[in-house]
Each structure stands twice: as structure tokens, then as C-alpha cells.
Amino acid sequence: MQHASHERDAWGSRIGFVLAAAGSAVGLGNIWRFPYVTGQNGGAAFVVLYILFVLLIGMPVMVAEVVVGRHARRNPVGAFRRIAPKGLWYLVGFLGVATGIGILSYYSVIAGWTFGYFIKTLFGAFSRTLTPEESIEIFNRFVSHPAMSIGYLFVFLLLTTIVVMGGISSGIERWVKILMPLLLALLVILTLRSVTLEGARKGLEFYLKPDFSKIDGGAVAMALGQALFSLSLGMGAMITYGSYLGKRENIIVSAGWVCFFDTLVAVIAGFLIFPALFSMGLDPAGGPGLVFIVLPTIFPEIPLGTFFGTGFFLLLAVAALTSTISLLEVTVAYMVDEKKWRRKPAALFMSSLAFVLGIPAALSFGGVAWLSRLPRIGLGFLDLMNISLGNYSLTLGALLIAIFVGYKWGIAGVRAEVEEGGNVFFFRKIWTFLIRFICPVAIFAIFVYIVVTKNYF
Ligand code: TRP
Numbered sequence: 001m002q003h004a005s006h007e008r009d010a011w012g013s014r015i016g017f018v019l020a021a022a023g024s025a026v027g028l029g030n031i032w033r034f035p036y037v038t039g040q041n042g043g044a045a046f047v048v049l050y051i052l053f054v055l056l057i058g059m060p061v062m063v064a065e066v067v068v069g070r071h072a073r074r075n076p077v078g079a080f081r082r083i084a085p086k087g088l089w090y091l092v093g094f095l096g097v098a099t100g101i102g103i104l105s106y107y108s109v110i111a112g113w114t115f116g117y118f119i120k121t122l123f124g125a126f127s128r129t130l131t132p133e134e135s136i137e138i139f140n141r142f143v144s145h146p147a148m149s150i151g152y153l154f155v156f157l158l159l160t161t162i163v164v165m166g167g168i169s170s171g172i173e174r175w176v177k178i179l180m181p182l183l184l185a186l187l188v189i190l191t192l193r194s195v196t197l198e199g200a201r202k203g204l205e206f207y208l209k210p211d212f213s214k215i216d217g218g219a220v221a222m223a224l225g226q227a228l229f230s231l232s233l234g235m236g237a238m239i240t241y242g243s244y245l246g247k248r249e250n251i252i253v254s255a256g257w258v259c260f261f262d263t264l265v266a267v268i269a270g271f272l273i274f275p276a277l278f279s280m281g282l283d284p285a286g287g288p289g290l291v292f293i294v295l296p297t298i299f300p301e302i303p304l305g306t307f308f309g310t311g312f313f314l315l316l317a318v319a320a321l322t323s324t325i326s327l328l329e330v331t332v333a334y335m336v337d338e339k340k341w342r343r344k345p346a347a348l349f350m351s352s353l354a355f356v357l358g359i360p361a362a363l364s365f366g367g368v369a370w371l372s373r374l375p376r377i378g379l380g381f382l383d384l385m386n387i388s389l390g391n392y393s394l395t396l397g398a399l400l401i402a403i404f405v406g407y408k409w410g411i412a413g414v415r416a417e418v419e420e421g422g423n424v425f426f427f428r429k430i431w432t433f434l435i436r437f438i439c440p441v442a443i444f445a446i447f448v449y450i451v452v453t454k455n456y457f
Contacts, residue, residue, distance in 0.1 A: 008073060008243075008244070009167050009168035009169060009244060010168060010169065010244045010245075010246060011168060011169060011173055011244050011245060011246065012168075012169035012170075012173055013173070014249065015177075016168075016169065016173040016176075016177075017241060017242075017244065017245045017249065017254055018254055018257045018258060018261075019173070019176040019177060019180050020172050020173060020176045020241055020322075020325075020326070021066075021232075021238060021241045021254075021258040021326075022180065022257070022258050022261040022262060023176045023179065023180055023322030023323070023325065023326070024232045024237055024238075024241065024322065024323055024325070024326030024327075025230060025231050025232045025258055025259075025261070025262035025323075026183065026261065026262055026265045026319050026322065026323070027107075027230075027232075027319050027320055027322070027323030028107070028110060028111065028114070028316065028319065028320050028323070029226070029229050029230040029266075029323075030230055030262065030265045030266040030269055030319065031187075031265070031266075031269045031272075031291075031315065031316055031319055032110075032114075032288075032290075032291050032316060033226070033230075033288075034050075034226065034230065034266040034269055034270065035269050035270050035272075035273040035274065035290070036273075036287055036288065036290045037222060037226055037457075038050075038207070038270055039206075039274070039284035039290075040287070041214050041215070041218075041219040041222055041223075042210065042211040042212065042213070042214030042215055042219060043206055043207055043208070043209060043210060043211055043214075043284075044207060044208050044209060044210040044211075045210035045211055045212045045214060045215050046214070046215070046219060046222075046223060047207075047267065047270070048210065049215060049219065049220065049223040050223045050226060050227060050263075050266075051263060052223075053223050053224045053227040053442075054227050054231070054259055054262075054263050055259075056434060056438055056439075056442075057224060057227060057228070057434075057438070057439050057442055057443065058227045058228065058230075058231045058233065058259055059255065059256065059259045060402075060431055060434040060435045060438075060439055061228070061231075061233050061234075061398055061401060061402055061435070061439055062231055062233060062238055062255045062258065062259060063251060063252060063255045063418075063431060063435075064401055064402060064404075064405040064406075064414075064435055065233060065236065065237075065238035065239045065242060065401060066238050066239070066241075066242035066245065066251050066254065066255050067242070067251055067405065067414050067417050067418060068080075068083065068239050068242070068401070068404075068405060068409070069236075069238065069239035069240060069241065069242025069243035069245070070242045070243060070245045070247070070251065070417060071083065071413070071417040072239075072243065073243050074243055074333075074337050075093070075097070075236070075239070075240055075243065075330065075333035075334040075336075075337045075338065076092070076093035076094075076096040076097060076235070076236030076239045076240065076330065076334070077090050077093035077094055077096075077097060077334055077337075077338055078093070078334075078337045078338055079093060079236070079239050079243065080092055080093045080404070081093070083409050083413070084404070084408055084409065089404060089408065092397065092400045092401065092404065093236060093239075093334075095235070095393060095396070095397055095400075096234075096235035096236035096237075096239070096330065096397055097235075097236070097330060097331055097334045099234075099235040099389050099393040099394065099397065100235050100236070100237070100327050100328075100330040100331050101327075101331050101350060101353055101354055101357065102357065102385060102388075102389045102393075103235070103327055103385075103389050103390060104157075104160075104324060104327040104328055104331070104351075104354040104358075105353075105354040105355070105357035105358035105361060105385070106357075106358060106361040106382045106385045106386060106389075107320070107323065107324060107327065108153055108156045108157050108160070108324055108354060108358055109149065109153050109358055109361045109362045109382060110320070110382075111156045111317065111320035111321065111323075111324055112149065112151075112152030112153040112154075112155065112156045112362070113142070113143060113149070113152065113292065114313055114316035114317040114320055115152055115155060115156055115313075115317045116142060116148065116149075116152045117142075117292060117296075117313040117316075118310060118313035118314050118316075118317050120142075120313075121296070121299070121306060121309040121310045121312075121313050122306075122310045124306055125138070125296075126296040126299045126300055126305070126306065126309050127299075127300055127305065127306050128300055129300045129301070130296060130297045130300060131297070132293070132294075132297060135293045135294070135296050135297050136289075136293055138296070139289065139292050139293050140365075140366060143365035143366065143367075144365050144366025144367050145367070146362075146363055146367040146368075149362040149363070149365070149367060150359055150362050150363070153355065153358045153359070153362045154355060156317075156320070156321070156324065157324070157351045157354055157355050157358070158351075159321060160321065160324040160325055160328050160351060161328065161347050161348060161351040163175045163321075163325050164325055164328045164329055164332055164343075164347045164351075165343060165344045165347045165348075167343060168244050172325055172329065175322075175325070176322055176325075179318050179321065179322055180322065182318055183265075183315060183318045183319055183322070186311050186312075186314060186315040186318070187265065187268055187269070187272065187315060188268075189311065190272050190308060190311055190312055190315065191268055191271050191272040193302070193308055194271065194272050194273070194275045194276045194279075195271060195275050197275055197276060197279040197302065198279060199275075199278060199279035199280075199281075200275030200276075200278065200279050201275075201278075202278040202279075203274035203275035203276070203277060203278030203279065203284075204271070204274065204275055206274055206278060206284055207270050207271070207274040217449060217453075217455075218453075218455050220446075221446045221449045221450060221455060221457055222457045224442060224443070224446050224457075225391060225395065225446060225450070225456075225457030226457055228394055228395065228398050228443075229390060229394060229457075230262055230266060231258070231259060231262055232323070232326060233394070233397075233398050233401075234393070234394035234395065234396075234397035234398035234401070235330065235393070235394055235397050236330055236397070236401075237326045237327065237329075237330055238255075240326075240329055240330045240333045241326065241329070243333070247420050247421050248420075248421040248423075249423075250418075250423040250424065250426075251417075251418050251423070252418065252423075252424075252425060252426045252427065252431075253426070265319075273290070273291075273295075276295065276298050277290075277294065277298075279298070280297065280298050280301065282294050282297075282298075291312075291316065295309070295312065296309065299312075328347065328350060328351055328354070331346075331350040332346045332347050332350055335349070335350065360381045361381050361382040361385060362382075363381070364380035364381035364382045364383075365380065365382070386456075387456050391450055391456050391457060392447075392450070392451075395443060395446060395447045395450070396447060398439075398443050399440060399443040399444055399447060402435055402439040402440050402443060403440055405435055406432075406435045406436035406439075406440065407436070411432050411436075415428065
């Protein structure tokens with residue numbers, strides 16, 4: 001056992017990586033954000049554009065990240081250092097780790113709300129008919145309550161920490177093997193309920209009928225930004241998960257499954273949300289409050305509403321948990337590889353940091369007035385974090401990763417890594433073209449777009 005401590009942890013089975021990476025990708029971005037963004041940007045027309053970006057930009061960047069990770073067998077900082085020992089590329093890794101801790105902090109605030117709403121619904125908070133005003137009131141009271149929002153933030157980070165402390169095969173992998181089937185089962189049951197509601201048809205028509213007149217520069221940037229965020233790209237999450245992937249696995253196939261699964265869940269989430277909304281005659285472009293404000297008004301109106309409502313918020317919480325796990329793991333892998341910390345203290349330290357950073361975010365929905373509307377900036381603290389990290393930093397990270405793999409490390413190195421163990425590099429020529437020419441140009445374009453227009457995604 002002497003050398004066992006020097007051996008790096010790895011996925012214990014073939015589907016370990018796919019489930020964990022799909023768990024990272026499938027999150028609030030798919031079930032909470034994708035439907036309302038689609039509702040605001042032309043329904044099916046937006047979905048088509050989105051899928052196009054997943055295939056042309058998301059998939060190639062995902063392959064790039066996984067290849068870097070598996071080749072270097074390191075966290076993002078160590079991975080860039082190993083492949084390009086001279087130069088400043090390791091800073092891209094640092095950007096990723098810092099972005100990871102930041103996203104973890106505010107993402108866990110919203111994840112905490114989903115958990116809080118799960119508890120609320122479970123105990124019958126939404127068992128009687130509610131007016132929209134009452135629903136708004138309940139939501140505002142909940143998110144502006146300091147002890148409540150900080151408490152749920154704490155609980156959510158605690159769950160995340162417990163899983164990550166367990167390590168790769170006996171922590172993350174063990175849990176995603178339970179949570180991902182649960183997520184899929186909940187998604188299917190709830191969607192079947194939604195599409196069979198009276199009046200569901202109008203929702204399906206709205207979702208499936210493309211409105212191309214809504215597709216403008218903003219919608220294009222939104223679709224690409226959403227694709228990057230939803231696939232967990234741009235900060236080394238896939239570098240980190242890829243670093244635990246066995247040399248015999250086919251990277252193209254594994255990455256393909258993750259992209260497929262993530263897109264499938266987003267598309268199905270549309271079939272869950274829109275019919276439910278239209279059956280109640282509600283506005284499909286309801287915005288971020290959609291799932292917390294609009295849906296609770298629907299539950300009391302359907303048979304077994306408390307059951308389905310509880311299931312829905314459990315679905316959101318599970319999806320969020322498998323994502324926060326990946327965010328924390330990036331930072332833990334960094335401490336373990338580079339700073340030689342043991343995993344457990346590293347997980348405790350990093351999640352404590354995320355907790356402290358998350359407190360102002362948790363207080364930025366009315367809990368503390370100036371955090372809810374920062375002086376001179378005019379945004380809430382959480383919104384500011386999301387714009388600077390979720391938008392700018394991830395886009396910049398994805399751009400630099402594409403350039404690094406396409407030009408600095410180069411195609412030959414990638415090819416050797418993908419073909420390791422006799423694997424076939426499917427779509428090699430197409431991938432090469434996309435990663436060198438299409439990805440950098442497209443990602444740079446939306447980066448400039450959001451800087452210039454301040455139209456965030
Ligand atoms: N992909 C997740 C979602 O859709 C969020 C997420 C988890 C993420 N890990 C990430 C985003 C890493 C970017 C990078 O909700």
C-alpha cells in the first residue's frame with residue numbers, strides 16, 4: 001500500500017466519467033435557465049440555433065478539455081504547466097480554478113433555494129390555490145430572509161463537500177450513479193404529467209413552432225453562451241474530470257455522450273415547463289422567476305400537485321448538486337495536485353471559502369439593501385458575479401483553451417492522446433477545422449459582443 005497514496009484516483013468504471021461529466025453539465029442551466037431563455041428568444045428557432053452551437057462549438061471544446069486533462073493527468077493549472085512548461089498558459093488554469101470557486105459560491109445560493117423550495121413543497125406550502133401576487137410574496141420573503149438563504153447555502157455546500165471528500169470513485173462516482181438515474185426518472189415522470197395536462201397542446205405548439213423573427217445578435221450570443229455554460233466548459237471542469245479518465249476510453253465517444261445527454265435534458269425540460277405554463281394561461285417568457293414563482297401556482301391546481309411539486313424541486317436540487325460537485329472538485333484537484341494537500345482538508349477549505357463568498361450573494365435579494373443594488377454598478381452582488389464569471393470569465397477561458405489546443409499544443413499531440421490504446425479519432429479532420437478556425441472566431445465574437453453591448457447571456 002506504500003505507493004498507493006501516490007497513485008492518482010480514477011473513475012472505477014466506463015460510465016463513471018460519462019455520468020459525472022453529464023452530471024456536471026446537467027444543472028440549473030438546463031432545467032431552470034434553458035426553458036425561459038428559449039421562451040424569450042423564439043422557441044424552436046432558438047433550440048435549433050442552440051443545438052447547432054452545441055455541435056459546432058461545444059462538442060469540439062469539450063473534446064479539447066478532456067484531451068488536455070487526460071493527457072496531463074492534472075488539475076487545470078497543472079495540466080497547462082505540464083503540456084506547456086514555459087510561458088504563461090498555466091494562468092488559464094488559474095483563471096479556471098478562481099472562476100470555479102466563484103461560480104460555486106453563487107450557484108450554491110440558487111441551488112440552496114431549490115432545496116428550500118423542495119422542503120417547502122414537501123411540507124405542503126403549495127397545496128392551496130395561490131394568486132401570482134401571493135407567490136411573488138412567498139418568493140421574496142424567502143430569498144430576502146438572511147438566515148434562511150444563508151442556511152440553505154450552507155446545507156447545499158455541506159452536501160457537496162461530503163460527496164467530494166469521498167474522492168473520485170468512492171465519492172463522486174458512487175453518488176452520480178444514484179443521482180443521475182434519479183434525475184432522469186423524475187424528469188420523465190414530471191414531463192409525462194405536464195404534457196398530459198389539459199391545454200398542454202398550446203405549450204407544445206409554442207415550443208415547437210419556430211419564430212425566426214426573434215433571432216437577432218442577442219439571441220445568437222445567448223445561444224452560444226448558454227451552450228458553453230450548460231456544457232460546463234471554459235474553466236477546466238472537463239479538464240479535471242478528464243484527468244481521471246482511463247487511457248483505454250475513447251474520448252470522442254465519451255464527450256459525445258456527455259453533450260448528447262446535456263442537450264437531451266435541456267430539450268426535455270422544455271417539454272416539462274411549457275405545457276404546464278400554457279395549461280394555466282401563463283407567460284412563457286416569465287424570466288428567472290419562472291420556476292420559483294410561476295410553477296408553485298400550478299401545483300395546487302393539478303391532482304397530486306404536492307407530490308409532483310416536491311418531485312420538481314427535488315429534480316432541480318439533484319441537478320444542481322451534481323454540478324456543484326464538479327465545481328468544487330476542480331478547486332480540490334488543484335490543492336491536491338499542486339499544493340499537496342490531502343483531499344478532505346482541501347474540500348473543507350475550498351467549500352468554506354465558497355461559503356464566505358456566497359454570503360454576500362445570498363444577501364443580495366433584499367437581505368441587505370446595498371448588496372441587492374450595488375452603489376454605482378446598480379446590479380445585485382449575485383448578478384455581478386454571474387456576469388463577470390459566468391459570462392466573461394467562462395467565455396475567455398473557452399477561447400483560450402481552444403487556442404491552446406489548436407495552436408500551442410497542436411493537433412499532433414491531441415491525436416496521439418485520443419488514439420492512445422488503439423482508439424479511433426472520429427471526425428478528426430472536422431474537429432481540427434472547428435477547433436482551430438470556427439471555435440476561436442465564434443467565441444471571440446460573442447466575447448466582443450457582450451463587452452460592447454453589455455447584453456449578457
Ligand atoms: N453546467 C452547469 C449548468 O448547466 C453549471 C456548471 C457546473 C458549470 N460546472 C460548471 C458551468 C463548470 C461552467 C463550468 O447548470
